[in-house]
Amino acid sequence: RDPASTSLRTPIVAVLGHVDHGKTSLLDKIRGSAVIEGEAGAITQHIGATAVPLDIISTIAGDLVDPDDFDLPGLLFIDTPGHHSFTTLRSRGGALADIAILVVDVNDGFQPQTLEALDILKRSETPFIVAANKIDTVPGWNENEDSPINDTYESQSDRVRSRLDEQLYEIIGNLSDEGFSADLYWRVQNFQRNVGVVPVSAMTGEGVPDLLAVMMGLSQRYMKEEMEIDVQGPGVGTVLEVKDEKGFGTTIDTVLYDGTIRADDQLVVGGQNEPIVTDVRALLQPRPLAEIRTESRFEKVDEVGAAAGIKVAAPELDEAMAGAPVRVVRNRDLNDVIQEVQAEL
Numbered sequence: 001r002d003p004a005s006t007s008l009r010t011p012i013v014a015v016l017g018h019v020d021h022g023k024t025s026l027l028d029k030i031r032g033s034a035v036i037e038g039e040a041g042a043i044t045q046h047i048g049a050t051a052v053p054l055d056i057i058s059t060i061a062g063d064l065v066d067p068d069d070f071d072l073p074g075l076l077f078i079d080t081p082g083h084h085s086f087t088t089l090r091s092r093g094g095a096l097a098d099i100a101i102l103v104v105d106v107n108d109g110f111q112p113q114t115l116e117a118l119d120i121l122k123r124s125e126t127p128f129i130v131a132a133n134k135i136d137t138v139p140g141w142n143e144n145e146d147s148p149i150n151d152t153y154e155s156q157s158d159r160v161r162s163r164l165d166e167q168l169y170e171i172i173g174n175l176s177d178e179g180f181s182a183d184l185y186w187r188v189q190n191f192q193r194n195v196g197v198v199p200v201s202a203m204t205g206e207g208v209p210d211l212l213a214v215m216m217g218l219s220q221r222y223m224k225e226e227m228e229i230d231v232q233g234p235g236v237g238t239v240l241e242v243k244d245e246k247g248f249g250t251t252i253d254t255v256l257y258d259g260t261i262r263a264d265d266q267l268v269v270g271g272q273n274e275p276i277v278t279d280v281r282a283l284l285q286p287r288p289l290a291e292i293r294t295e296s297r298f299e300k301v302d303e304v305g306a307a308a309g310i311k312v313a314a315p316e317l318d319e320a321m322a323g324a325p326v327r328v329v330r331n332r333d334l335n336d337v338i339q340e341v342q343a344e345l
């Protein structure tokens, strides 16, 4: 690749964990919006993608993230459902991700889908950290909204602290049982060898600055080379979901992880029977910090660059498959691109 045309893309972060352990709440807290209230039955039915730019991460994380220390543009979070019946959505999220957050409720500890998520991360060799969530539920907890973990920990009584320590060490023990050497994140030197555990509350925002700082640090330190993409190259992505959208027909919610996709591009998309060749009709983007799956009015854009969540409207998408590859043809030979897509199916 020509270094002059490369740039660092946003790392893709999958949020995984057992049902109700607080994945959506955590992203909600980060987004500062209340997507959770729009969720039918409070079970996440669909995968969503949320882009959080570096300046917002730094605002939330305060002193823990100095934007001058980073040249990655931010983080792209993919929410996944914890309900046992959504295994494919979970593995798709895991497979797509550069890094992951495994959310574990400190009261509930390890549960079946926690173990399943760990297996997915193991298989895909995705580096991850554990968010030990709901620390605010420790009896006697003294809330310090949106505070870094060290500050709020200092302000707790001895009893609360030792109760939280017990819960955190239980999680560290569970991770060890699964073959992961883990520790509280501030004790971890090498995040490639050890799993960092970050105590958080999605409710009060305590520990969220730490979580974002660790994710940024992890991405910057270990993934920088993998994040290098050809900024103007033909886009490459994965279909998250195939959806009917009023006024647009069948659309594909896509996570773009390389290159760009333009409103006049020809695409090849993995289909149920054979690759689908089609022309983009519209690129529909969620507003920054908005969630693709709850966004009812989309903004039409001319071009989007990786990494991003984008809804693509195009004819012939009825047979498109979730999990299938999406490739932009642009100045290449159509048959070559069809073969690339076929090879990935």
Ligand code: GTP
Pocket (backbone or CB within 6 Å): 017, 018, 019, 020, 021, 022, 023, 024, 025, 026, 036, 042, 043, 044, 080, 081, 082, 083, 133, 134, 135, 136, 137, 200, 201, 202, 203, 204
């Ligand atoms: P699924 O998508 O169904 O797998 O669940 P989820 O992991 O996205 O959980 P969700 O964010 O929907 O949260 C489940 C419940 O836990 C909700 O009632 C939240 O309000 C509550 N909850 C989440 N995080 C916290 C937390 O940090 N503290 C407290 N007290 N409650 C929380």
Ligand code: MG
Pocket (backbone or CB within 6 Å): 023, 024, 025, 042, 043, 044, 079, 080, 081, 082
């Ligand atoms: Mg959820």
